Amino acid sequence: MTWADRTIPDSKRLRYRSGPVPQPIVLELLNHAVWAPNHGLREPWRFIFVDNGKGDALGKAQEPAPAYLVVAMKEEANPYKRHEDFAAVCCLVQNFRLLAWERQLGVRATRPEWTDDPLRRRSFGIRETESIAFVLEMGFVDPPPPESASSAAAPAPAGLAFELF
Amino acid sequence: MDLATIITERRSIRRFNSRSVSQELVTELLAQAVRLYGQGESPRVRFVYAGTPEARERLVDGMTSSMRENKLMRWVPGKMIELFKSRFTAIPGHLIVVAEAGSDRSGGEASVAAACGIMQIFQLLGWEQGLGMLWDTERIIQNEVFFKQIGIRDHEVFVGILHIGYFDKAPRGRSRTPAEKKWTVYEGREAKTV
Numbered sequence: 026m027t028w029a030d031r032t033i034p035d036s037k038r039l040r041y042r043s044g045p046v047p048q049p050i051v052l053e054l055l056n057h058a059v060w061a062p063n064h065g066l067r068e069p070w071r072f073i074f075v076d077n078g079k080g081d082a083l084g085k086a087q088e089p090a091p092a093y094l095v096v097a098m099k100e101e102a103n104p105y106k107r108h109e110d111f112a113a114v115c116c117l118v119q120n121f122r123l124l125a126w127e128r129q130l131g132v133r134a135t136r137p138e139w140t141d142d143p144l145r146r147r148s149f150g151i152r153e154t155e156s157i158a159f160v161l162e163m164g165f166v167d168p169p170p171p172e173s174a175s176s177a178a179a180p181a182p183a184g185l186a187f188e189l190f
Numbered sequence: 191m192d193l194a195t196i197i198t199e200r201r202s203i204r205r206f207n208s209r210s211v212s213q214e215l216v217t218e219l220l221a222q223a224v225r226l227y228g229q230g231e232s233p234r235v236r237f238v239y240a241g242t243p244e245a246r247e248r249l250v251d252g253m254t255s256s257m258r259e260n261k262l263m264r265w266v267p268g269k270m271i272e273l274f275k276s277r278f279t280a281i282p283g284h285l286i287v288v289a290e291a292g293s294d295r296s297g298g299e300a301s302v303a304a305a306c307g308i309m310q311i312f313q314l315l316g317w318e319q320g321l322g323m324l325w326d327t328e329r330i331i332q333n334e335v336f337f338k339q340i341g342i343r344d345h346e347v348f349v350g351i352l353h354i355g356y357f358d359k360a361p362r363g364r365s366r367t368p369a370e371k372k373w374t375v376y377e378g379r380e381a382k383t384v
């Protein structure tokens with residue numbers, strides 16, 4: 026089966042196994058994911074890895090998961106550049122989610138409100154010129170049994186909003 | 191092709207050949223991209239496609255409509271504009287992507303994120319089929335005539351156009367910074383910043 030035929034599970038329904046997520050695997054996946062398109066090759070991202078082995082790394086701020094990856098982004102003052110940079114970070118996160126799924130590493134991409142909080146920003150070493158674009162919840166999952174693969178999948182999109190110019 | 195190879199070898203294509211692109215293929219890959227995005231709820235994203243010579247010409251007219259008046263471009267001679275127009279009109283397909291700006295704290299960034307994720311998957315699926323694309327957000331094309339043409343509403347955001355076509359040769363990739371250089375481990379209270 027090729028990557029394009031896989032069914033990506035609805036990330037709200039991911040059930041993580043309890044084992045850790047080794048940093049070298051995350052780095053290996055990221056080193057492929059950074060080939061995301063990004064205008065001006067500004068590579069506007071930075072990563073903060075959070076091991077949640079003890080289960081209390083982020084308190085109640087996030088759903089429980091074996092590890093988190095905070096994806097910080099450079100905040101450009103120019104709104105056009107800012108839009109391009111956010112889009113580039115989204116492409117990187119998308120690459121990462123697809124790659125992770127090949128290894129049965131489930132990833133849920135969240136954009137929680139606590140990331141605006143100055144104290145929390147500081148605790149993650151977020152600079153003045155940066156914001157937190159995504160917090161990824163990560164953990165290995167059991168492969169779905171083949172016959173239930175399609176029912177565990179995200180629902181088929183209800184019609185494509187496709188128009189002709 | 192293996193996914194990591196597709197991701198690393200995909201290039202932005204700026205020079206296309208004349209082979210036509212079927213609209214069925216575009217809609218098929220797009221539906222597959224939406225399915226693979228799979229983050230639960232249906233993304234609030236709209237796609238507008240220009241694939242016929244007539245539609246392309248009309249679109250490129252809109253994209254370039256501000257060039258003559260634009261301060262930045264005042265010095266651009268008419269001939270240059272014509273050259274730009276014919277170059278873009280010759281590209282077989284143009285997919286415009288618009289996201290609905292919802293009421294979330296950051297003015298619809300959730301739907302912009304969905305749109306971008308889908309566009310990236312669409313680029314990867316296309317690359318596997320030999321299709322090249324360029325994601326275009328040039329400021330000059332984001333003008334009133336163009337926005338009116340694609341029917342942008344108050345609560346919508348323009349995410350980008352993907353110019354689509356087959357190509358003879360892909361440019362060489364420009365290397366990326368290793369993730370290790372942009373990596374910090376959270377130590378509980380204060381993360382050390384590299």
Ligand SMILES: Cc1cc2nc3c(=O)[nH]c(=O)nc-3n(C[C@H](O)[C@H](O)[C@H](O)COP(=O)(O)O)c2cc1C
Binds near residue numbers: 062064324325328
């Ligand atoms: C959101 C976004 C906007 C972009 N806008 C443009 C653009 O307006 N013009 C352009 O030539 N390239 C644009 N690009 C393409 C980038 O320049 C390209 O991804 C980068 O140079 C890296 O090359 P690669 O995609 O071949 O890896 C854009 C890419 C992204 C993700």
